[in-house]
Amino acid sequence: MRNVLEIDGVNVSYENVEALSNINLRVKENDFLAIIGPNGGGKSTLLKTILGLLKPDSGEIKIFGQSNAKTFGLIGYVPQFSKFNKNFPISVKDVVIMGFLKNNNKMFAKLKPLEEKKAETIMKNLNIFEFKERQIGQLSGGQLQRVLIARALAVGPKILLLDEPTASLDSNVKSQIYHILKELNEKMTIIMVTHDMGAISSYVKSIACLNRKLFYHGAPKLTKDILSQVYGCPIDMIAHGISHRVFHEHKEDQNA
Numbered sequence: 001m002r003n004v005l006e007i008d009g010v011n012v013s014y015e016n017v018e019a020l021s022n023i024n025l026r027v028k029e030n031d032f033l034a035i036i037g038p039n040g041g042g043k044s045t046l047l048k049t050i051l052g053l054l055k056p057d058s059g060e061i062k063i064f065g066q067s068n069a070k071t072f073g074l075i076g077y078v079p080q081f082s083k084f085n086k087n088f089p090i091s092v093k094d095v096v097i098m099g100f101l102k103n104n105n106k107m108f109a110k111l112k113p114l115e116e117k118k119a120e121t122i123m124k125n126l127n128i129f130e131f132k133e134r135q136i137g138q139l140s141g142g143q144l145q146r147v148l149i150a151r152a153l154a155v156g157p158k159i160l161l162l163d164e165p166t167a168s169l170d171s172n173v174k175s176q177i178y179h180i181l182k183e184l185n186e187k188m189t190i191i192m193v194t195h196d197m198g199a200i201s202s203y204v205k206s207i208a209c210l211n212r213k214l215f216y217h218g219a220p221k222l223t224k225d226i227l228s229q230v231y232g233c234p235i236d237m238i239a240h241g242i243s244h245r246v247f248h249e250h251k252e253d254q255n256a
């Protein structure tokens with residue numbers, strides 16, 4: 001299997017915060033990679049850097065062997081839907097259409113007939129076609145997540161990046177989203193930031209544990225030692241090793 005993503009010696013900082021330190025990572029074609037780690041560990045920063053939205057201070061990122069500045073259409077991005085402004089007066093269909101536009105300034109541009117057909121197929125596949133005229137504020141969390149996945153699929157990506165796709169969804173809806181991702185994974189590589197440890201044992205093919213540095217990258221089998229290193233405190237694992245986590249007493253908490 002060839003590498004679809006190669007990250008070499010990447011450092012990223014915001015003014016005086018070092019968010020990523022010397023990240024080296026290879027992702028193979030058709031992998032389903034989960035990036036896990038504590039809050040503020042640099043997961044979103046890593047996604048933004050892969051997308052080319054943030055420029056590393058040093059190091060290099062290649063997508064299919066090319067600089068990520070030249071990769072429009074190869075990567076689809078699904079942002080954290082909880083951060084999406086649900087009050088924005090835009091319909092489901094218009095959000096999906098935005099995915100076809102290279103320059104998002106032309107937000108309500110008309111699609112070519114072929115694109116129109118493709119948008120329709122994507123919406124039907126994700127079961128959102130029936131409410132395509134609905135304003136996005138009228139959707140449930142799971143429906144909105146499917147709309148954002150549809151938007152990301154418009155470019156026909158080879159890699160799909162998702163930032164916490166199941167955060168604040170109930171377990172039934174989470175399973176629906178993972179089911180969709182599993183199907184998509186037959187055609188594309190998936191890289192997902194998640195705090196959902198349950199997904200790791202059931203759905204993903206590999207994991208990367210990130211807390212400013214990359215502590216582990218490999219099979220989705222976490223040991224207590226790796227988790228403690230990444231999360232910076234001891235962690236108990238209950239039920240199948242990783243589906244739950246409980247923080248022991250914590251020095252900072254004790255002093256609080």
Ligand SMILES: Nc1ncnc2c1ncn2[C@@H]1O[C@H](COP(=O)(O)OP(=O)(O)OP(=O)(O)O)[C@@H](O)[C@H]1O
Nearest residue numbers: 014015017019037038039040041042043044045046
């Ligand atoms: N725009 C910014 N300006 C300054 N510092 C930032 C900015 N964005 C992120 N940071 C800092 O960079 C570090 C990494 O943040 P990032 O959002 O990548 O973490 P994360 O792992 O995605 O966190 P979470 O799980 O809470 O979403 C944090 O210390 C954060 O405060």
